[in-house]
Amino acid sequence: MKIRYHWELDAYELAKKGRKRIFEISKDFPKGELYTLTDQIRRSSRSVCAQIAEAWGRRLYTDDFVNRLNQSESEARETQSWLETAVECEYITNEVGKALFDLYHEVIGMLIKMENNPEKWVIRTGKPDNQKA
Numbered sequence: 001m002k003i004r005y006h007w008e009l010d011a012y013e014l015a016k017k018g019r020k021r022i023f024e025i026s027k028d029f030p031k032g033e034l035y036t037l038t039d040q041i042r043r044s045s046r047s048v049c050a051q052i053a054e055a056w057g058r059r060l061y062t063d064d065f066v067n068r069l070n071q072s073e074s075e076a077r078e079t080q081s082w083l084e085t086a087v088e089c090e091y092i093t094n095e096v097g098k099a100l101f102d103l104y105h106e107v108i109g110m111l112i113k114m115e116n117n118p119e120k121w122v123i124r125t126g127k128p129d130n131q132k133a
Helices: 011-024 031-057 062-088 095-116
Strands: none
Touching: 011 031, 011 062, 011 095, 031 062, 031 095, 062 095
């Protein structure tokens, strides 16, 4: 199947599931964490999807495409770090934290594969990447 839109990417779909789950579990975080952990984990999980979408829109330029994927990967790793904090503070169970950590680990793997093989994803125009239209 040819992928035409960013929301058809497996990495995007999986990140979206993680984003939704994090929003749900973070509703139960203490009110004192509203502007710290709650805000940070929600922002980073949302940014994973946003950066994938931006990467998809930058497929005309290989370096930009790979950079956006790398930014998404970084946001996924940040999300994993916040998940560790939530487990350490006992805001979520170890099982919930591990399941979400593993989900983001899978997203990271997908993003790395895309970063390492951008030619499969970029748009070919016949112009070199360094030559703007």
